[in-house]
Amino acid sequence: MIRQPRTPRIALKLHWFFAALLLAASPALAQDWFRTGTGLGVERPRVAVADLVPRAPEATAHGKLFTEVVRGDLDFSGILELVSPSFHPLQSPGMPLQLNYKAWSDAPASAQMVAFGNLQESSSEAAIEAWLYDVRNPSSPPVVAKVYRGAPTDAQIRKFAHQFADEIIGKLSGGLPGVASTQIAFISNRTGSKELWVMDYDGANQHALTALRTISLMPRWSPDTSRIAFACYIQAFGILSPQICMFSLELGRPVTFPRFHGSNSAPAWSPDGSQLMFSSSMSGYPEIYSIDANGSHFKRLTFSAGDSASTSPAWNPKTGQSAAFISDRGGFPQLYLMNSDGTNIRKMDLPDMGYVIDPAWSPNGQLLAFSWRRPNGNFDIYVMDVTSHQIAEITRDAGRNERPSWAPDGRHIVFESTRGGSRQIWVMLADGSHAHALTQSGANESPNWSPR
Amino acid sequence: MTRASRLYRSSLLVAFAALALTAGCGKKQAAPPPPPPPPPPPPAKPTVTLQAAPTTIEKGGSVTLSWSSTNATALVIQPAIGNVAPEGSTKVSPDATTTYTITATGPGGSIDATASVNVTQPPPPPPPPPQPTLEELFARDVHDAYFDFNKADIREDAKAALSKDADFIKAHAGIKVVIEGHCDERGSTEYNMALGDRRAAAVKKYLSSLGVPADSLTTVSYGKEKPSCTESTEDCWQKNRRGHPVLAK
Known part of the structure; x- marks a missing residue:
């Protein structure tokens, strides 16, 4: 079934779809994965983040940290335009009474919104007051007004900054929460073996969860973020083999999960967290199974003919009724959909004889991101509208790009890329813009974004 | 004529002359008793020589012992040789340094001669190679099956390797073998895990078709997690696309 070259048609589709994605990213359109703000006009709002004012000299360092983190979060939110600090008025307000509306709304800042506040710090506590004001509407109440109190540590200041940024993003995106927290x-090999790691969404606070000293792979957050399912090589039935493993973030350690014959990998959670799908060769060739999250009731879902393989299940996070997966029953790995009980398997036809891996649903269950190796090309990340089958290429000409995972806001994608020379974790907006690396040390792979 | 016999003759002449002088004198008298015969000369003492050539050998080599004697009626070489002819040679291979003693015995007495043979120990031979362990035999005789990109079909070269593997496994009844499936670095971690499984299963199936009992074989996939070669070249990728039998512990 070699198709005639269809490049012009694909190009046209890509062009059309990119336009749709970019338009969808503006608050004017009411796509449900990019909700509009209210009363903000068509343009993305220009938001200035004034330097947080330290109430005493010893609070200066944490004030700067807070300001930088909030600016980074807002800049990468994809829903607003951050005013460059070089356009700011000279005086940063520490309190609402000190806010000079006109100075911030006039050129060159031309801000619609200004975030500002102050920080008081003792040896035992940091206290932050922070506001967001609409400087074009001086009579309106503050859009955001928050007080944060906690330990005067960098980690705590970062947390407060992320919370404040998410408040702002939540308001300006019409209620869809930010992902700054x-x-x-x-998976990182920087301790010498592939272990399970976590980090903040901005790359801060990277730390290992496991020290299993075997091979850990393919982490997947449970929907309530209390557990991470992954694959790890452990002794089972007399040999070292890949098994589904479970890490409890509440207990801070791996917890038991049933072991099966053969190789077991690629866990995927149901949206309610009650079940997982995974790939197992317990009956000879890799097929997809489901199992309750407590380890009971495992059931085979796929029965492909011959010696083919099915893996990479991805449970539709919105409906829970369907799942995407990868099968090579057609000769090479391609994208399939099935009902979540294993019935109604259908192939998602793509325009050429590519090699498709790593499907990942957007949180709204309408878009599938995947890595696609075109017949003459590298691995790049594409996004497909499952209803219309329209496809957009999100990465291009920059190393191998694989394993996309969506942020819960549907606006961001984390993925692994070799574009910097080694395999690292990168993030970008879902339209492919603002790509930047989160990891540098060792080789890092298989990112999975927490669902909340 | 030896000096001893000349002496003997001259002493006889003296004796006859003395007899004639006394008989020529006038009157008959009783003849004097003849003088006692002169004592016979003492028998000559035996002589003997013994030589060894060479005088130093490495253990296991041989030495020629040569000897000659005079006035001997019996010759004995010790140790281990015994009676020998008055003159001769023989080969010996002593295990250790030995002093050979030849004893010549004759009417004139006996006399010894010695010759030493110095025997050096050869350097100890290298210890016999230990019997190879099952693990070593396995590593030597059991080979990997290689695959094409994105394939799990058994190629002709893989069939050749696997038929030897099958012979080995069948010849070592009772061993348990794990077939590891491996992939090159291209493709996703997850799909390679599945592809490695297919390769391991294909190897198991082929070995079973050659008569290897299925219960001696298990399979496991390592996907692209344990490459035997880490460069991004086709050469390297080919080495990594393999079914790798290992002896189960």
């Missing part, structure tokens, strides 16, 4: 699970 989310985390990313991944």
